Amino acid sequence: MNTSKTYSFQSESKELLKLMIHSLYSNKEIFIRELISNASDAIDKLRFLSISEPKKYPINTNYCINITIDKKLNKLTISDNGIGMEEHEIINNLGTIAKSGTKKFIQSLKSNNSSHQHELIGQFGVGFYSSFIVSKKVLVQTRSAKLKINEGFLWESYGKGDYTIQKIEKKEFGTDIILYFKKTEQEFIHHWKIQELINKYSDHINVPINIKKFNKKQNEYTWEQVNKAQALWVLNKSEISNQEYINFYKHLTKDSQEPLTWTHNKVEGNQEYIILLFIPSKTPWNIWSREHKHGLKLYINKVFIMEDTEQFLPNYLRFVKGLVDSNDLPLNISREILQNNQIIQKIRQTITKKLLNTLQNLFNNDIKKYYVFWQQFGTILKEGPAEDPQNRQFIMNLLLFTSLKHNNSEQTLSLKKYTTNMAKGQNKIYYITSDSYESAKNSPHLEIFLKNDIDVLLLFEKIDEWMMNYLNEYEDKKFCPANKPDDFINKLIIPQINEQNLQNKMQPFLEKIKKILGNKIKDVRVTYKLVHTPSILVTEAKEMSTQMAKLFSAAGQSVPSIKYILEINPEHALIQKISKIVEEKNIKDWILLIFEQALFVEKGTLDDPNQFINRINKLLSI
Numbered sequence: 001m002n003t004s005k006t007y008s009f010q011s012e013s014k015e016l017l018k019l020m021i022h023s024l025y026s027n028k029e030i031f032i033r034e035l036i037s038n039a040s041d042a043i044d045k046l047r048f049l050s051i052s053e054p055k056k057y058p059i060n061t062n063y064c065i066n067i068t069i070d071k072k073l074n075k076l077t078i079s080d081n082g083i084g085m086e087e088h089e090i091i092n093n094l095g096t097i098a099k100s101g102t103k104k105f106i107q108s109l110k111s112n113n114s115s116h117q118h119e120l121i122g123q124f125g126v127g128f129y130s131s132f133i134v135s136k137k138v139l140v141q142t143r144s145a146k147l148k149i150n151e152g153f154l155w156e157s158y159g160k161g162d163y164t165i166q167k168i169e170k171k172e173f174g175t176d177i178i179l180y181f182k183k184t185e186q187e188f189i190h191h192w193k194i195q196e197l198i199n200k201y202s203d204h205i206n207v208p209i210n211i212k213k214f215n216k217k218q219n220e221y222t223w224e225q226v227n228k229a230q231a232l233w234v235l236n237k238s239e240i241s242n243q244e245y246i247n248f249y250k251h252l253t254k255d256s257q258e259p260l261t262w263t264h265n266k267v268e269g270n271q272e273y274i275i276l277l278f279i280p281s282k283t284p285w286n287i288w289s290r291e292h293k294h295g296l297k298l299y300i301n302k303v304f305i306m307e308d309t310e311q312f313l314p315n316y317l318r319f320v321k322g323l324v325d326s327n328d329l330p331l332n333i334s335r336e337i338l339q340n341n342q343i344i345q346k347i348r349q350t351i352t353k354k355l356l357n358t359l360q361n362l363f364n365n366d367i368k369k370y371y372v373f374w375q376q377f378g379t380i381l382k383e384g385p386a387e388d389p390q391n392r393q394f395i396m397n398l399l400l401f402t403s404l405k406h407n408n409s410e411q412t413l414s415l416k417k418y419t420t421n422m423a424k425g426q427n428k429i430y431y432i433t434s435d436s437y438e439s440a441k442n443s444p445h446l447e448i449f450l451k452n453d454i455d456v457l458l459l460f461e462k463i464d465e466w467m468m469n470y471l472n473e474y475e476d477k478k479f480c481p482a483n484k485p486d487d488f489i490n491k492l493i494i495p496q497i498n499e500q501n502l503q504n505k506m507q508p509f510l511e512k513i514k515k516i517l518g519n520k521i522k523d524v525r526v527t528y529k530l531v532h533t534p535s536i537l538v539t540e541a542k543e544m545s546t547q548m549a550k551l552f553s554a555a556g557q558s559v560p561s562i563k564y565i566l567e568i569n570p571e572h573a574l575i576q577k578i579s580k581i582v583e584e585k586n587i588k589d590w591i592l593l594i595f596e597q598a599l600f601v602e603k604g605t606l607d608d609p610n611q612f613i614n615r616i617n618k619l620l621s622i
């Protein structure tokens with residue numbers, strides 16, 4: 001007789017299991033979807049192997065998922081004739097919940113309120129472990145299609161701290177998941193209930209799902225198929241209800257939330273393929289992690305080939321979920337071949353176009369949903385203009401901003417709207433990049449714009465400066481940084497008093513500044529752009545911007561130090577006061593102060609803040 005070995009769950013898994021049971025209890029019926037989904041995945045894997053390696057894996061045309069209910073024992077069995085598992089696979093797959101990043105995930109779960117926990121855990125994909133929400137004990141009998149009858153295994157656990165594994169004989173390859181329901185979960189031992197859940201969640205699973213029922217007429221047990229068993233994507237759009245699309249999305253992605261929108265297309269012609277693509281409504285919790293996998297599911301003639309086929313999506317659309325089913329690719333296609341395959345390139349181009357159109361439709365027809373999309377995925381879409389020059393114009397129509405006239409940080413302004421509302425004579429799109437919304441909005445560079453009622457796009461996300469490098473013009477209007485010299489703006493500057501006079505009057509003061517600041521600055525000049533601010537720093541049109549320099553140094557690259565031009569506002573009380581100081585005693589501190597102020601505003605930091613503070617204190621106490 002085979003003895004069983006006892007194993008402990010990973011410590012994080014124990015904690016996660018407890019949290020999961022608690023936070024998913026209100027949605028406990030999903031266990032059926034998860035288990036059927038796993039069974040169907042296992043069949044997909046074997047189906048693929050039996051086509052690509054027919055000698056090793058005998059072809060089985062009778063793939064199915066069978067369900068039996070034992071009311072007396074409170075027991076439900078879900079059996080599949082898929083790939084099955086070897087011992088090490090059982091340990092790896094069923095001994096750990098949520099393999100990577102579990103710790104971080106638990107932390108974020110704990111720090112969220114309970115309604116949010118539900119969302120988070122849904123995104124995480126609880127899979128097999130959802131069985132413990134309703135079961136006091138779970139058994140898994142499995143035999144890998146690679147192994148012999150006596151090389152089956154039985155996994156058993158009460159979902160507490162450990163599980164056991166023992167070797168068993170199993171006649172058929174595949175997996176039986178056996179649930180012993182908790183006393184409180186009697187509702188699941190009814191055929192009608194299970195059938196209802198299958199119709200709700202798993203109608204379009206690619207293989208028949210049969211329930212064993214007692215047939216009174218024939219006085220015996222028979223198998224009754226309860227799902228449609230037809231791949232959803234091969235049907236015509238008109239035959240599929242919105243709810244069916246939503247359920248299919250949930251099955252495909254294990255996301256507990258509904259998608260925002262989707263696109264479903266049959267492409268005919270030289271190449272024939274079907275695409276079904278969904279835009280989720282929430283960013284996956286780990287989308288910025290390196291381990292985050294993205295890409296579409298690839299099917300060839302309805303046979304599942306591989307997960308996460310990145311090659312079908314540009315990076316800036318990596319949040320998209322869905323599948324491609326092609327008739328033209330060879331079944332034995334590898335990831336390497338996908339990389340350089342021309343058919344793939346063409347499909348990718350079509351997918352990209354379809355997705356951009358889908359987003360444009362969402363934008364045009366359901367702006368509220370589009371705002372949700374933008375909030376979740378806008379930062380990723382902003383990678384588009386750099387990555388995809390061909391579709392740059394298209395992507396630009398999908399970008400949203402906030403602006404000087406907007407009065408809050410919500411990004412709801414399109415370029416179209418900005419250009420339609422431009423001031424008379426304005427033919428450029430002005431923008432400013434900064435580290436935060438506040439610092440962008442309050443930038444002294446914008447005082448002249450505010451005074452003349454000209455709107456400026458406020459950009460404050462890390463990616464923005466980089467993105468703006470790839471945006472040259474939109475509908476013949478050039479983009480122009482608000483902190484660089486510009487003719488149109490220069491013309492708006494009307495000095496309050498005689499300019500030449502003031503310039504001449506200021507000349508000795510400018511000389512003094514130059515002498516004191518030396519090579520700290522490139523030049524110093526008078527400006528009439530400012531209203532409330534005594535001084536600012538500007539760079540020449542061709543010089544690297546401060547934000548760009550920050551970006552480079554954050555990426556660990558060396559950046560030549562920027563030489564700024566100091567501009568002073570001759571009408572400002574402080575400048576007028578300092579320019580009149582004749583004694584040499586404190587003038588150096590005053591000039592350094594107006595320079596450091598401007599530097600602080602420009603960079604958001606100072607190399608030596610202490611010195612700056614000391615200087616202010618010294619001058620205040622004179």
Ligand SMILES: Nc1ncnc2c1ncn2[C@@H]1O[C@H](COP(=O)(O)OP(=O)(O)OP(=O)(O)O)[C@@H](O)[C@H]1O
Pocket residue numbers: 034038039042080082083084085093094124125126127128129174175253254
């Ligand atoms: N019926 C089955 N047949 C074969 N392998 C299975 C079966 N059920 C589960 N597995 C294996 O166990 C693994 C873990 O399953 P689980 O449902 O926990 O997560 P998952 O399906 O991989 O991902 P997700 O987190 O998206 O649910 C699966 O990836 C698969 O390798």
